[in-house]
Amino acid sequence: MADIYSNTTKTGSVASDTTAFEQLAYFALRSQPMFEMVADVKSTNQSHPGAAVQFNIYNDIAQATTALTEGEEITPVALSDSTVTVTLAEYGNAIVTSAKLRGTSFLNVDADAANIVGYNMANSMDKIVQTVLVGGSNVLYGDDATATGELAAGDIITSALIRKSVARLRGDSAPTFAGGHYIGFIHPDVSFDLRGATGVTDIIQYQQRLDGAAVRQGSIGMFGGVDFIETSRIDHGTNDGASNVDAYNTIICGKQALAKAHSRSANFGENPSVEMGPVTDILRRMQPIGWYHLVGYSRFREASIQRIETSSSIGAN
Secondary structure, three states, X not given: XXXXXXXXXXXXXXXXXXXXXXXXXXXXXXXXXXXXXXXXXXXXXXXXXXXXXXXXXXXXXXXXXXXXXOOOOOOOXXXXXXXXXXXXXXXXXXXXXXXXXXXXXXXXHHHHHHHHHHHHHHHHHHHHHHHHHOOOOOEEEXXXXXXXXXXXXXXXXXXXXHHHHHHHHXXXXXOOXXXXXXXXXXXXXXXXXXXOOOOHHHHHHHHHHHHHHHHHOOOOOEEOOEEEEEOOOOOEEXXXXXXXXXXXXXXXXXXXXXXXXXXXXXXXXXXXXXXXXXXXXXXXXXEEEEEEEEEEEEEOOHHHEEEEEEOOOOOOO
């Protein structure tokens, strides 16, 4: 008996058998930019637009604890100050799409390009701020290490390092944020060790009784006067420690840690701007979109920044 199905039209027999495409674009996984929040010193009464902005900080005069002698004149003391200079620099990036791509793509290329440019703007500026923040001179190292290159696999974060950092901040009169706490930025790998540290587990158990939902969601919350923010954006030095151990930065800071200055001229602002560039080619095919900022950041008070460098038990070692 003849095979009546031998000429069945199957997948691949005709050109209409094609792969369907989802007409919604997905983007790379993104972390939330956040370091701008500690740049709370800003130029508000600038004398004129300039390439740099100078901030002046008066020094207090010494305590006067000696009793005055009746009838004798006192000796006046001179005022003194220090300065912090923030130099402005240009930052930006752009994408150019072609008319043929816009006319043949099943996705809205212009809208997707705007989305990518917008995140690149926030992502780039956050990295710029973080680079300034982690360059501070006040640093503690895990265990017996005295430099980044000495960090061993066991030099993980401890509650004692947190308490010591807070003691240094308070000892230097570093101002706290609203609520009387400092802000800490910590990598998830380091957070893993901190949450398992002796003493911190007691805090977590206490938090579970008060706000169990937050703990179940992985919140560190407040510890030792620090409101910790867990973020993968904090610097992570691959193989920077001894024997190729990864080195992690944990930053704890108070108010006035960073200063920010931006151009005060017309058409500039405190925040970066997204711009549609002009179409200048002869056939008007190339459409630019990009972002631009003229801004500068600097550490304002070193005494308001403490950095802890450690390894992690779940990092590379």
